[in-house]
Amino acid sequence: MTPTEESEKHVDELALETRDLGKRYRRTWGLRGCDLRLPAGRVAALVGPNGAGKSTLMALAAGLIPATEGRIEVLGRVPDGTGCPRGVSFLGQDKPLYKGFTVAETLRMGRGLNPDWDGEYATRLIEEGAIPLTAKVGTLSGGQRTRVAIALALGRRPRLLLLDEPLADLDPLARDEVMKTLMASVADTGTTVLLSSHILADLEDTCDHLVLVAGGRVALSGDVEDLLAAHHVLIGAGDPPLEGVVESRTTGRQSTVLVRAPGAVAPPGWRRETPTLEELVLSHLRVQAAQRSAA
C-alpha cells in the first residue's frame, strides 16, 4: 500500500461496513442485500419499522449470530462469531442485569469479564447519575437500570457502541438523562455509536448519521446534514416536478412533493422548503412500504 492510499483510508475509516449481507432464519430472511458504510466517530440512528432487520443487523455486528451470506467488517475485522469483538459493546433490548446484584457487584462483574475494563470511568458514570453503589439492581428505576447497563457497556471503553432500542420503556425524563450520559461519553471518547429506535424525535438532535432499513435492506443512509441538503419539499398546484421525486401527495388542489435533487428549483408558482429529518424518513418509509406491497 502506498502512503497516499494509507492516509486516504484513515480519513475514510469505517467503524462498520457490510456488503450484500444477509441473514436467514429458517425460511424467512431477517436481512438481505444489506450494504452499509458507517464512518468512525458518528452517532448514527438506525431506524425502520418493526421487523425491518434492525436487531438482526445489530446482532450480526456484535458477533452474536453468524451471517448467512455476504460480508461484514466491524472495526476493520470480520467478527468470528464467538461473541462481542474487542472494542465493541452491545446493549440489547432486554438490558441483561442481575436483579439480585448491587450496583457495585455489577461493576465488579464488568471488571471480571472484560480485560480492558475501565472501572474508574464506569463508576463515574454511575455517580453522575446519583445512583447509590450499594443499591440492588432490582430496586432501581427503569432509567437508573439503563444507566447501569450503559455504564457496563461503556466500561469496556468501546470504539463502537451498539445500542438496540435503549430508550424504549423509559419516561421522558429518563430518556433525556440517558441521552445526556451517552452524548457525554461521545464527547469523552469519540466512540462511534449505532443506536436503533423507532421514535425519531428522540434522535433528531443527537444523531449526525442516519441508516434507514426497510424490508431487510438499507433504504437510505448518510450524514444527516448531507441528506437534508439533498432533499427539498416542493409545494404547489398543477403538474408536479419530474426529477428526483421520492414521494408526491395531493390534497385537493395542492401537491406536496419530496424530491431528492441537491439543486432543485421550485417551478413557477411553487414554494420550496427544507424537510425535517422526520418528514424525510417518513416519506422514504411510506415509499418502501408501498413498493413492497406492490411486489
Place this chain on the structure above:
Amino acid sequence: MIEFRVDRRSGVSTYMQLVHQVKDALRLGLLMPGDRLPTAREVVEATAINPNTVLKAYRELEREGLVEPRPGLGTFVRKSLVHDATAEGPLRAELGAWMARAKAAGLEREDVAALFKAVTDDTY
C-alpha cells in the same frame, strides 16, 4: 459562562442556534473577551445534543474571529460585540421609555413585538 437552550421546534439547525446564542451574549455583554465557553461535554450534559454539533458551532465562531481555542484549556472569547448603545446608553433608555408608553396605551407584548419587527423590517 453561557448556558445554551435548544429549541427543537424552531426549524433553525441546532448548531446555528448555538452560534446565535453566543453572538447574542456577546452583544449584550454577558460574554466578554477572556471568558471561557462551556466545553462540549458540559454542553451535552445539559442539553443532550451531539458534541460534534457543539464543536461545529465553535468552529464557526472561530472562523468569524469571535472565539479562539486554547489547546488543553478550552475555547475563549476574543472579541466583544457590545455596541455601547446596545447594553447601556441613551438608545436603550429611549426604547425603555417608548415601551412604557406602549404598555400604558394598552398594547400587549405580542403587539409590541409585531410593531417592533415591522419597523425593523422597514428600516433595515
